[in-house]
Amino acid sequence: MASIVAYIEVREGAITAASLFAIGESRRIAQAAGATVYGLLALGPLSHVQIDHFAEQVSAAGADRILCSSDESLAGPVLDITHGPILAQITDHLRPVLLFFPAGGVGSELGPPLAVRIGAAYVPTASVEIHSLDSGQASSPQRIFVTRWRSARDTIRRIDLGDLERPVVAVLAAGDKSDFAGESYAEVEMIPYPTPKRPAERVLRSEVDSAAEVELCGTLVCVPAGTDAAELGTLRAALPHGVCVRTEDACDLGRASPQRLILLSVDQARLPIRAAVVREVAGTAAELAEALHRSASPDREPST
Amino acid sequence: MIVLVCLEPPQPGRGARAAEILARKLAGVAESVAVCVGGPLDSPSLTWAIDRHSFRRVIHVDDAPLEKTDFMTLGAILAEVARRLGAGVVITGEHSDREGQGLVPAAIAHHLHAPLIARVCELRRSGADPDRLEITTRAGGKLCTLDVATPIVLSTEPASYEEIVPLAATGASAVETLTLPQLGLDADRLVPRPELLGTPVAAPSERPATMTPEEAARFLRPRQ
Numbered sequence: 001m002a003s004i005v006a007y008i009e010v011r012e013g014a015i016t017a018a019s020l021f022a023i024g025e026s027r028r029i030a031q032a033a034g035a036t037v038y039g040l041l042a043l044g045p046l047s048h049v050q051i052d053h054f055a056e057q058v059s060a061a062g063a064d065r066i067l068c069s070s071d072e073s074l075a076g077p078v079l080d081i082t083h084g085p086i087l088a089q090i091t092d093h094l095r096p097v098l099l100f101f102p103a104g105g106v107g108s109e110l111g112p113p114l115a116v117r118i119g120a121a122y123v124p125t126a127s128v129e130i131h132s133l134d135s136g137q138a139s140s141p142q143r144i145f146v147t148r149w150r151s152a153r154d155t156i157r158r159i160d161l162g163d164l165e166r167p168v169v170a171v172l173a174a175g176d177k178s179d180f181a182g183e184s185y186a187e188v189e190m191i192p193y194p195t196p197k198r199p200a201e202r203v204l205r206s207e208v209d210s211a212a213e214v215e216l217c218g219t220l221v222c223v224p225a226g227t228d229a230a231e232l233g234t235l236r237a238a239l240p241h242g243v244c245v246r247t248e249d250a251c252d253l254g255r256a257s258p259q260r261l262i263l264l265s266v267d268q269a270r271l272p273i274r275a276a277v278v279r280e281v282a283g284t285a286a287e288l289a290e291a292l293h294r295s296a297s298p299d300r301e302p303s304t
Numbered sequence: 305m306i307v308l309v310c311l312e313p314p315q316p317g318r319g320a321r322a323a324e325i326l327a328r329k330l331a332g333v334a335e336s337v338a339v340c341v342g343g344p345l346d347s348p349s350l351t352w353a354i355d356r357h358s359f360r361r362v363i364h365v366d367d368a369p370l371e372k373t374d375f376m377t378l379g380a381i382l383a384e385v386a387r388r389l390g391a392g393v394v395i396t397g398e399h400s401d402r403e404g405q406g407l408v409p410a411a412i413a414h415h416l417h418a419p420l421i422a423r424v425c426e427l428r429r430s431g432a433d434p435d436r437l438e439i440t441t442r443a444g445g446k447l448c449t450l451d452v453a454t455p456i457v458l459s460t461e462p463a464s465y466e467e468i469v470p471l472a473a474t475g476a477s478a479v480e481t482l483t484l485p486q487l488g489l490d491a492d493r494l495v496p497r498p499e500l501l502g503t504p505v506a507a508p509s510e511r512p513a514t515m516t517p518e519e520a521a522r523f524l525r526p527r528q
Contacts, residue, residue: 077446077448105443105444106443108406112405116376116407116410116411124399156506198419204451207447208445212442262523279513280515283517291516291521294518
């Protein structure tokens with residue numbers, strides 16, 4: 001059976017939502033086309049308890065099996081120098097048809113070198129589309145596409161995975177965890193870290209990247225430049241967890257690759273990003289914040 | 305140390321500007337050279353490189369087949385230029401402003417047998433060792449500063465673009481041209497660029513579906 005591998009990124013001890021989304025998208029494809037979904041954890045030294053904790057979440061998100069490599073060499077930042085060898089080893093062993101990286105930068109670090117190494121097609125900021133060939137039949141065959149925006153943001157390229165004779169390495173746009181409820185525990189296979197060919201790069205300093213949040217944001221609300229800071233704060237507080245808000249001129253907007261983009265009186269053409277799902281909202285940030293409060297507490301009266 | 309900055313023809317995109325900013329961080333301890341493979345001699349990329357005065361040399365690799373080479377061949381040519389110049393650092397943009405796949409940096413690293421570090425936002429010499437660098441990269445929600453050995457290939461981070469003024473007129477004043485035979489490469493063996501994967505589909509309408517704030521609130525509500 002064909003294999004799909006989804007790379008799992010862990011930040012501050014927690015699996016990112018974008019990684020669980022990558023597993024969910026892999027599961028969606030596997031259900032449509034038949035494939036085994038592998039979740040790949042490549043991390044620094046882990047206890048059995050930590051491995052079980054991560055494996056439970058990855059499994060519940062839709063993975064059939066979990067590959068785990070835990071080694072001191074993987075404890076630092078995710079770089080091709082350190083993490084590339086384990087990816088090469090796994091792709092050589094499993095020959096996956098599809099290898100997903102989650103949003104958040106790990107894909108642009110590891111994806112291109114891996115694609116070059118294994119001769120794969122590379123698809124950045126990808127979305128998955130599954131089309132039924134015969135809508136009248138419940139069990140009709142399905143075609144699976146991976147789409148991506150061109151950098152020029154004028155055209156989408158839609159790639160039919162069935163037409164390809166080589167593997168695909170794709171970096172998914174950020175998304176939220178899928179509705180799929182998988183098994184609570186999948187088999188974990190420990191993968192030994194290959195002997196490094198060169199000494200690891202020395203990490204001198206490491207600090208929190210304040211601009212990183214937007215990269216993992218599956219839904220982005222974009223408001224006009226000059227929106228009042230208090231109004232922006234109110235909207236930010238009202239938004240569900242995992243939804244970000246930015247003004248259209250925010251300097252970190254170019255890093256975002258959300259699956260869903262909500263525009264409040266913002267012209268999409270002026271933005272440096274595109275998304276698979278785009279909606280315009282006829283209203284202000286304050287009106288959306290109020291509507292969010294009302295939807296959370298349906299008995300609440302509209303404010304005047 | 306030589307720092308090689310790779311430019312995309314015909315226009316100097318965001319990547320070229322970000323790469324120039326990074327290269328300037330080594331001003332005084334390294335010599336920057338810009339290289340552009342393909343495109344006409346009077347392309348805006350080459351004109352821009354001369355006008356910036358950031359580069360000691362501006363090199364144009366010129367040969368007719370270069371217009372239609374694949375990314376691996378382009379990587380091989382840029383790696384060969386780096387090897388000939390003895391470049392310790394090769395800097396590229398993250399991806400082109402057109403297709404935007406971002407495979408060329410990986411192809412250069414592959415052919416140069418050098419490591420690639422992506423999303424680099426800071427660069428400086430590491431202590432007194434001329435062959436080591438301190439680089440800062442965005443990785444895993446952190447800004448990580450690493451001590452790395454050269455030769456190395458760096459690609460810039462997506463948003464690392466700020467307008468900086470051109471330097472005083474100390475850079476190259478003319479474009480040097482290199483041909484493939486001068487680089488020891490056989491033009492007949494270049495791999496032609498394949499058709500890009502996938503069917504181009506028109507972008508969705510710039511006027512997306514409109515919602516009321518109430519509909520948007522329901523749309524944004526997390527799934528139970």
